[in-house]
Amino acid sequence: MNTPQALVEERILTYGTGSGRYRDLGAHLGEHGPVPPTTGAALIKLVDQSGLTGRGGAGFPTARKLAAVAAGTSPVVVANGAEGEPASSKDRILLSYAPHLVLDGLQLACRAVGAGAAYVYVHEGPLVAHMENLVRARARAGVDSVAPTVVAAPARFVSGQETAVVSAINTGRALPAAVPPPVYVKGVDRRPTLIQNVETLAHLALLVRHGASWFRTAGTDREPGTMLCTVGGAVPSPGVVEVPIGTSIGDVLERAGGPSGQLGAVLVGGYHGAWLPAAEATELALSVAGLRDAGASPGAGVLVALGADSCGLVETARAVGYLAQESARQCGPCLNGLPAMANTLGQLAGTHPTRGLVERVHALAATVDKRGACHHPDGTVRLVRSALRVFAAEVRTHHSGRCGATDPRPVLPVPSRTAGR
């Protein structure tokens, strides 16, 4: 599954234009050329042939999503750049370094579904003004037929969830909603809504220019193309890399400088993903098909390498504590169960755990799994179960009063809570 180095290509993250110029519309058009006039059904067919899947974590076939929304009346498109995952920076980097690809993709998506309204949804902060400036520059140049509105999302973990996006645009509060009706039927302003991750839109902007066959020259048959991946943890050069889907996790880590030392485990797919033992993980392909049997998935392309000197239980307890804080607090099992799991994991991560804690964690996980309006509890349970599996030896060590880790520095990024919610 290793991709020969010669075929590694950057498609999105190209900087031939030099620093600072990539935000310039002229430089962008010089680098990539104008957007072809393809529209409507022909555009959807092209996307279908290319096999593009969503890059926001769910990996849903983009052409199917486009067709579903195009079937509705007066649809709306949202470019979703609200990257709630603390360990992920790919959307921030993409919007910093190749924003015009995203905005081109947004226009193309509008053309594909016949949308008259578009939104760019990003976390509150410098990105909002950044995107507004770009939208204004494009309006002055007359390249956008649908002028997007930039919407600031609260910087919370669940803000990027599809129904939360709709809720934030409609009411200002990014709260997940129960799924029927789905957003492609009734979303923003009660209109059929297409929500695409900004990276998916960037790939769309490229494949329309270069063709479906070009798009398929990288990646695998079922999951073609490249993907952006945020690599963090025990690597010398943490950051965002672009790799063909199906690259082995070991090779992706090499792009970030390779492991800094011996690794214990790799977190694959972010805080709703799964821990995998390092030796197993490095051999697996970063793709849905490659990771399925191991009980993991690429998610939004997050890999965090955990050194053998760090304690996976402590890291998991920190992450679950964060996830518990980030509950939208609308559903009883989640708002009660996640803090209970975090507290129990916290005790397990200490060196004097009492009897029965592991059973308690498993019982809590079974109680909260799939009992909520969104998948926040389900994703948390997945992380927790994988941690108890992969770090079973650490659990035994902790029960005997010691911790095998020698490096106390925190690994997983957990944003500190500011007062007031």
Add this chain to the structure above:
Amino acid sequence: MITGSSLWYLSRGTGVLSVVMLTLAIVLGALTRGGRALPGLPRFAVAGLHRNLSLLAVAFLAVHITSAVIDPYVTLRWVDVLIPFGASYQPVWVGLGALSLDLMIAMLVTSALRRRIGHRSWSAVHALVYLAWPVALVHTFMLGPDVTGGPQRGLAVGCALASSTALGWRLLTKPDRVPDFAGWPPTSPRPQMRQTVHGAKTEVMS
């Protein structure tokens, strides 16, 4: 034979009984918060009692109102039952009775149509109890026990205290909630992860 004074006492009596029924209904209704059960009474029975006591109170109210209207001693028209403050007898206090009746009718109708109108609309109208009940109590005390006095006044005062406590508790205290969870362990601020592109170290949004 129904004399004027017997209609008068009938109206007074059923009025006080309505107050008692509604007080019990209100106390039970207030206690449903957080899914509380009562000793020996499952929650669905508490909810059922609340509903049935309210309906029983409506039956007593119907007699209370009818006997007052047909009572020859007092000139009250049927329209004064629903449109407040137009009566020739004690327009203000009778009017408050009519007002609380109007609000109660709204609550009854929305409760009957609860599944049709959805929980939010139902709840908004049901919250009118906080207005309807004090209004009804003023109507009761201004028109009632000063005439009959004695134990009936004591009963009415007891009901007023019990129902006000129940409503006050519901209105002024917060529901039992899980306290905010601050995360484990206390997190210290982490340095912003430097973004690497192509091996060159570049800050985000420089």
Add this chain to the structure above:
Amino acid sequence: MSQPRQMPGVARSPVGRLAVDWIACSGRGLCAELVPERIGLDEWGYPIIAAEPVTGDLLPHARRAVAACPKLALRLQPS
């Protein structure tokens, strides 16, 4: 104790599934009292719906539970 006469098989055939609107639910627990064969409560008072579908003999109880929910959070989805 004599069983009421009924058509064989009717009682056992699935007629629907109970489902919870988790955002509306506030853990009041009336549902678990009214159809305990299909609804239990977790440690915080929220309903745990059994995997088995609602059968004909439980249908009146399930309907009663749906009507009784103070938050209108319980649904019976016909199968």
